[in-house]
Amino acid sequence: MPSTVLILGATSDMAVALAKKFASKGHNIQLAARNADRLKPLQSDLSIRYNITSSIHEFDAVKFEQHQSFWDSLSPKPDITISVMGYMNDNDKVIADQNETLKTIHTNYSGPVSILNIVANDYSAKEQGTIVGISSVAGMRGRQSNYIYGSAKAGFTAYLSGLRNKLFHQKVHVLTVLPGFVYTKMTEHLNLPKLLTAQPENVADAVYKGVQKKKNVIFVKWFWRWIMLIITSIPEFMFKKKKL
Numbered sequence: 001m002p003s004t005v006l007i008l009g010a011t012s013d014m015a016v017a018l019a020k021k022f023a024s025k026g027h028n029i030q031l032a033a034r035n036a037d038r039l040k041p042l043q044s045d046l047s048i049r050y051n052i053t054s055s056i057h058e059f060d061a062v063k064f065e066q067h068q069s070f071w072d073s074l075s076p077k078p079d080i081t082i083s084v085m086g087y088m089n090d091n092d093k094v095i096a097d098q099n100e101t102l103k104t105i106h107t108n109y110s111g112p113v114s115i116l117n118i119v120a121n122d123y124s125a126k127e128q129g130t131i132v133g134i135s136s137v138a139g140m141r142g143r144q145s146n147y148i149y150g151s152a153k154a155g156f157t158a159y160l161s162g163l164r165n166k167l168f169h170q171k172v173h174v175l176t177v178l179p180g181f182v183y184t185k186m187t188e189h190l191n192l193p194k195l196l197t198a199q200p201e202n203v204a205d206a207v208y209k210g211v212q213k214k215k216n217v218i219f220v221k222w223f224w225r226w227i228m229l230i231i232t233s234i235p236e237f238m239f240k241k242k243k244l
């Protein structure tokens, strides 16, 4: 029987690439996002192109009180759940406005944790399932230009690590994805270094392989592991003087 993949935050460029990748391998796809009507073109594209079953669902990461009923409404329950949603704004704007601060924290941390706890409880009881979290290398060290987003992603990465440790004993696989720079709507206003920047399709390929091989943590482009090793090795007394 083909397995079903749930994608949370399905309007994102990465999510579109992920949906196409998993559909091309014969998986059925459940697409979930705010204003889910926007997903109809993707849904019909997936069905026509890959001859799989797909469905669309209303889901808002920060409407915590709706998360249990959202999960209860899914039929069948997905075998693989991928949390893609996130939010990043200019750090100066984020620290100047409490609504922006909370939106950043809730979209990148509290919302994903709220829904993934529900998914994890179900998978744990069944002793099967795969959870994928798209986090960020920004969570590996706080920088003055991005520390609200970065700290929310740091929390999410730590959450996924703890979840993996807990669910390993129930045969549930948890994959953490650290993409590095990726060309998407989130970064279109930034002047990203071409050599260091991935395409959404690279993320989709890496996630698909990571799920197949039951990896724990993946960097989409191999060199990000070494870049972050250098960045995290700089002593704090030096790091604080830099304008990063």
Ligand SMILES: NC(=O)c1ccc[n+]([C@@H]2O[C@H](COP(=O)([O-])OP(=O)(O)OC[C@H]3O[C@@H](n4cnc5c(N)ncnc54)[C@H](OP(=O)(O)O)[C@@H]3O)[C@@H](O)[C@H]2O)c1
Binding pocket: 008, 009, 010, 011, 012, 013, 014, 015, 033, 034, 059, 060, 061, 062, 084, 085, 086, 087, 088, 107, 134, 135, 136, 137, 178, 179, 180, 181, 182, 183, 184, 185, 186, 187
């Ligand atoms: N691009 C990069 O360089 C990069 C690097 C590392 C990690 N990431 C992470 O990769 C993931 C995908 O981002 P992206 O680059 O593909 O950017 P994107 O296209 O801006 O995607 C962000 C997604 O999050 C969704 N979202 C925001 N608030 C939501 C909420 N309250 N409820 C449900 N969905 C919500 C957005 O949905 P709407 O359409 O409804 O706004 C959108 O689908 C994010 O977690 C991001 O932090 C990105």
